[in-house]
Amino acid sequence: ELGDMGDRLQSAQASADWPRYGRAMRQLIDKYIRTIDQHSPDGQPDSLRLSEQLRLLLGGAVVALLQHDPDLREQAQALSLRLRHWQPGSALEPIEQGVRELGHQIGVRAGSWQEQQALLLELFALLLENVSELLDDRSWLQGQIAAVRQLLSGPLQAEAVERTRAELREVIYRQGLLRQGIDDSKAAMRGLMGDFIERMDGMATSTGEYHDRIGSYALQLREARSIADLNQLLQEVMRDTGKVQQQAAQARDHLAAARLDVERAEQRIAELEQELRMAGDLARIDPLTQALNRRGLDELLQRELARAERNNTPLGVAVIDLDDFHQTNNAHGHAGGDALLQHMVAVCRLLLRATDGIARLGGDEFVLVLPETPGADSMATVQRLQRSLAHRVLTVQDRRVPVHFSAGLAQWQPGDDSEALLRRADEALYAAKRQGKNRVQAG
Numbered sequence: 001e002l003g004d005m006g007d008r009l010q011s012a013q014a015s016a017d018w019p020r021y022g023r024a025m026r027q028l029i030d031k032y033i034r035t036i037d038q039h040s041p042d043g044q045p046d047s048l049r050l051s052e053q054l055r056l057l058l059g060g061a062v063v064a065l066l067q068h069d070p071d072l073r074e075q076a077q078a079l080s081l082r083l084r085h086w087q088p089g090s091a092l093e094p095i096e097q098g099v100r101e102l103g104h105q106i107g108v109r110a111g112s113w114q115e116q117q118a119l120l121l122e123l124f125a126l127l128l129e130n131v132s133e134l135l136d137d138r139s140w141l142q143g144q145i146a147a148v149r150q151l152l153s154g155p156l157q158a159e160a161v162e163r164t165r166a167e168l169r170e171v172i173y174r175q176g177l178l179r180q181g182i183d184d185s186k187a188a189m190r191g192l193m194g195d196f197i198e199r200m201d202g203m204a205t206s207t208g209e210y211h212d213r214i215g216s217y218a219l220q221l222r223e224a225r226s227i228a229d230l231n232q233l234l235q236e237v238m239r240d241t242g243k244v245q246q247q248a249a250q251a252r253d254h255l256a257a258a259r260l261d262v263e264r265a266e267q268r269i270a271e272l273e274q275e276l277r278m279a280g281d282l283a284r285i286d287p288l289t290q291a292l293n294r295r296g297l298d299e300l301l302q303r304e305l306a307r308a309e310r311n312n313t314p315l316g317v318a319v320i321d322l323d324d325f326h327q328t329n330n331a332h333g334h335a336g337g338d339a340l341l342q343h344m345v346a347v348c349r350l351l352l353r354a355t356d357g358i359a360r361l362g363g364d365e366f367v368l369v370l371p372e373t374p375g376a377d378s379m380a381t382v383q384r385l386q387r388s389l390a391h392r393v394l395t396v397q398d399r400r401v402p403v404h405f406s407a408g409l410a411q412w413q414p415g416d417d418s419e420a421l422l423r424r425a426d427e428a429l430y431a432a433k434r435q436g437k438n439r440v441q442a443g
Contacts, residue, residue: 075101146284146299286360288338289345297359297367301418304357304371308412315412316370316378319425323404323437325364328396336396337364340403343394351385367422375411375442382407382440404438411442 079098284296292300301317308315322344329337344366348358357369370378389403408428410421428443435441 289341289360291345291348291366292357292359294359294361297357297361297369298418300357300359300369301421304369305412305416305418305421307371309414313372314374315421316368316373316375316381316409317412317421317425318368318370318378318382318407318409319422319429320366320368320382320405320407321429321433322364323406324402328401332396332399332401336401339396340394340401343392343403344389344405347389347392348385351388352381367425375409378409378411379440379442382409386438386440406432406437407440408432409440409442 075098082094082098284292284299286293304315307313322340325337325340328340332339341360341364345358345360348366348368352358352368352370355371356373359367359369361367368382370381373381386405386407389405394401394403406429408425408431410425410428412421424443428441431443432439432441
């Protein structure tokens with residue numbers, strides 16, 4: 001029972017559930033400290049040993065967790081000091097009262113902390129939603145926003161936050177390089193347009209001068225007295241007209257070259273923007289197999305569940321677990337295991353439709369998402385995949401490696417969320433595993 005109590009205290013501490021932590025502490029004091037046998041086999045009273053552990057807990061873990069609340073931290077330190085000087089037979093009431101009061105205060109403050117955290121998360125989620133609506137659906141920022149919104153939708157765990165932060169830092173770094181390329185291309189385009197406008201302005205000036213000279217030629221024509229005068233006038237007109245024609249031809253050639261350069265710059269910008277969007281999508285991709293990761297699967301299921309609900313169309317999900325994967329890892333090393341996982345995804349992509357999805361949950365577990373697919377067709381698809389893997393031989397280090405898997409199927413039902421759908425498919429997978437290997441079970 002004491003071990004169970006310790007587990008409860010550790011669980012409450014890990015999840016920062018201070019009301020539960022306070023209740024467990026009070027129960028520990030009420031039920032156990034008063035009734036512990038004063039003499040253990042090694043001669044040291046168990047009560048002293050437990051008192052020391054409780055003192056360490058209060059003076060160490062609790063004080064550290066209360067670092068942002070000086071008042072409660074001082075209370076915990078004072079209780080720890082009292083326990084250090086406590087001896088069997090001494091009054092427990094002051095310590096008991098102090099522990100109860102501390103537990104009560106932690107419970108009260110925890111509710112306030114949780115409420116503040118919830119309000120901040122709601123504010124942040126609202127801000128992200130507003131920014132997302134202001135952006136074009138194709139914006140490369142959508143991928144980053146989706147990653148953070150997915151993180152906020154579940155319980156905030158340090159590991160998940162750190163993983164998302166690392167992924168976003170990598171994405172932001174790559175996008176920074178791509179943005180620089182876009183800025184350079186746009187600057188080059190602005191330079192081309194500025195040069196062209198300058199040339200057109202010069203041409204307009206020359207054309208204006210030509211217009212003025214033509215006016216003067218008309219006056220000279222009326223005043224001409226001889227053939228020689230007319231001949232000289234004609235030569236001047238032809239010379240000026242030739243200059244204008246030459247300038248027009250140069251402007252036309254320059255315009256064609258500028259248009260080609262602008263088209264190239266536009267194409268380059270479009271390519272870089274596409275790479276930006278793809279970089280944002282990396283946060284949803286398993287780097288080893290290029291299948292979706294858990295975040296990508298959650299987003300895909302969210303979209304497909306909404307579509308199935310809206311259109312009342314079938315949706316199938318299969319959870320797949322590779323048989324004997326650990327034996328392959330042991331026999332061929334991690335490189336062999338990686339090759340098997342990549343082979344699995346490659347064969348799936350050959351057989352599945354473009355609208356279907358495949359995700360790797362980690363290890364040797366995969367999920368297939370089959371939109372608009374009734375139960376019988378989902379079963380046929382997974383069984384066809386089993387046969388194809390059996391026929392497509394995987395060779396690792398010149399040795400044939402058989403690839404088999406067991407799978408559990410589930411079909412969407414009205415009211416299902418992604419958790420319920422995956423849970424039924426998971427239960428069907430366990431049922432298939434109990435029947436043997438290379439089995440498919442519908443749930």
